[in-house]
Structure formats: structure tokens, C-alpha cells
Amino acid sequence: MPVIFTTDTGASRTIISTKVYQRIPEGRKPALSGSTSLRGASGVPIKEIDKGLFELRLGEMLVQREAIVAEIDDVVLLGYDVLAKGAAGPADILLSRGVILLDGHEIPCIS
Numbered sequence: 176m177p178v179i180f181t182t183d184t185g186a187s188r189t190i191i192s193t194k195v196y197q198r199i200p201e202g203r204k205p206a207l208s209g210s211t212s213l214r215g216a217s218g219v220p221i222k223e224i225d226k227g228l229f230e231l232r233l234g235e236m237l238v239q240r241e242a243i244v245a246e247i248d249d250v251v252l253l254g255y256d257v258l259a260k261g262a263a264g265p266a267d268i269l270l271s272r273g274v275i276l277l278d279g280h281e282i283p284c285i286s
Contacts, residue, residue, distance in 0.1 A: 176198060179250060180231075180233070180251045180253040181253065183254055184258060184268075185216060186253075188242070188243050188255075189231070189251070189256055190249075190251070191242050191243070191244050191251050192246070192251065193246050196224070196244045205228050207226060207244060209226060213243065213245060221245050224244040224246075226242065227241070228240070228241055228242075233257075233275075233277065233280070234281065236278065257277075258275075261278040262278050263277075263279060
């Protein structure tokens with residue numbers, strides 16, 4: 176299901192909104208288990224549901240990562256856990272070119 180990710184270098188974890196999770200077809204919806212405690216940038220707790228293993232398509236790149244499902248305003252927050260832990264090292268965010276370089280792949284940025 177195509178979505179636009181919000182890159183958030185201040186978010187330690189990748190978070191998928193409950194609205195997006197509910198739209199995933201039943202046969203493709205990852206099982207959820209165990210939650211963690213989340214706080215927003217202002218320190219306010221974020222209501223979370225659970226976490227699960229998701230396939231994330233970033234441009235032409237497909238990665239599997241654990242993500243948290245929570246009630247957030249954004250569709251998906253792409254956090255530090257994905258951006259800093261690529262197989263080839265951390266991502267490079269090149270605003271001058273409008274791309275994120277991750278594991279040799281150019282992921283287009285939309286502003």
C-alpha cells in the first residue's frame with residue numbers, strides 16, 4: 176500500500192499510524208505483539224497499540240523492520256532505527272538533491 180513517509184531523525188523508532196495499519200489487507204497485515212513506551216517531541220506520551228515486523232518500500236528499496244503502530248498524525252514516521260542502520264551504514268540525507276541515500280539506493284524526497 177503506497178504511503179508517504181515523514182523522515183524524522185529525532186524519532187528513535189519507525190512508527191506507523193493506526194489508520195494505515197487498519198487499511199492493510201488481512202492476509203498481508205503483520206501480527207502485532209508487545210508494546211513499548213513512546214513519547215513525542217514535547218515529552219507527551221503517545222498512545223501506542225503494539226509493534227510488528229513490516230516490509231517498508233522506500234523508493235525502489237524494500238526493507239524489513241520492526242515498527243510500532245501508534246495513534247499519530249503522520250502516516251508513517253521513518254525513524255533513526257531505519258535511517259542509521261542500513262546494511263552499508265547510516266543514510267545520507269542530501270537536501271540539495273532531494274534524495275536520501277541508503278544502502279546504495281536513492282530514495283526521492285518530497286517536500
